[in-house]
Amino acid sequence: MKHIAESTVRRLSRYLRFLEGEEELGAETISSDDLATLGGTTSAQVRKDLSFFGSFGTRGRGYSVPALARRIREILGLEREWRVVIVGAGRVGAALAQYRGFRERRFNVVAAYDADPARIGTSLNGIVVRDQRTLDADLQALNPGIVLIAVPPEAAQPIVDRVARAGVRGILNFAPTALRVPDGVVVRSVDMALELEILAYALTAAK
């Protein structure tokens, strides 16, 4: 498969949200123009995005809402359930462990870890925080598709090394630090302070 731009994947994911909304309203078909309006883009962009994966529409009519939703879920790999482990059960980790948006998308948090004895054994909405020392062994059994990193920045790289060594191939990092991973492991980072800085720039530069 040809390489697909992240911007395209991001838009597909948004289209899917709208499609699911329309699906619930009972809509049968939708045009690229409608999808574009909902998603804040152009109809040509919508069609181009979809064209990378095949042609799912009917000329003169548009796209079947349920069929397109199913197809996008398939493309994104959302037909399966994803097992997710969270490392770091501070405020950010705890918020992530209980985040509704994950479960709605079939990302199931199966375990959470922390190094702080005061946190170990506490429950996050049914998920009992485990001792980080058992992480390596547990990962074999839990076999998560994705691990979320929510530890302090200086602790992140060692955790990532352990997680990668355990064979996990997807990491979503919330610690504000750059991470090195072996080939074949995918890391994405969400840096909340960095987002604020980009916003600060936009507000400062706009004159």
Add this chain to the structure above:
Amino acid sequence: MKHIAESTVRRLSRYLRFLEGEEELGAETISSDDLATLGGTTSAQVRKDLSFFGSFGTRGRGYSVPALARRIREILGLEREWRVVIVGAGRVGAALAQYRGFRERRFNVVAAYDADPARIGTSLNGIVVRDQRTLDADLQALNPGIVLIAVPPEAAQPIVDRVARAGVRGILNFAPTALRVPDGVVVRSVDMALELEILAYALTAAK
């Protein structure tokens, strides 16, 4: 000023982190090549990024660490303090209100709001959660540069309308929904489930 790509701003922000690290270690100068290695990019990219704003280096020598750090802070608008208000004091809002990374970057959370009586009056690390009904009036006095939205998706748009009407020009949205704002208002969205979906795609497509 010419328009600067978001990718450039994002990298500048990362360079700044490294520069501050180097500054603490007492480094006096740094080359584009060093910065590139730290930031996972190329030296040409670093020089190009900086060149949009002027020429701060010395040929044959590199960049002065403190001078470049100061200049980037200035470019990004980080020399001032930013007053930040958070709307929504659920788990995500609470985590944001107490996030260390914000204060370190001089983003000061000055108030938090919620609609739930059970949350109003509780304290988040010194910030007392206020009644959302007083938001509009309070915004006049607080005059924040940025508002963070951490309410449920269906509540987000009405809050954004109120916030924009109060004259706030920067919004960072954590609710998984598209937002409409008047001209002159900048919104950025951090959608945690969407980040997981992009990761799921990367793991699914990589074969």
Add this chain to the structure above:
DNA sequence: CTCTGTGAACATCTTCACAGCT
């Protein structure tokens, strides 16, 4: 006549490569 699918044109971002200062 409507709306998709897609090459071609265009715009934007990144990398190259080297002139020129120190």
Add this chain to the structure above:
DNA sequence: AGCTGTGAAGATGTTCACAGAG
């Protein structure tokens, strides 16, 4: 000689515009 600054080339992403299916 070392390293910056920057036009030019190259790669990538977006928009246009229209042929063609329904």
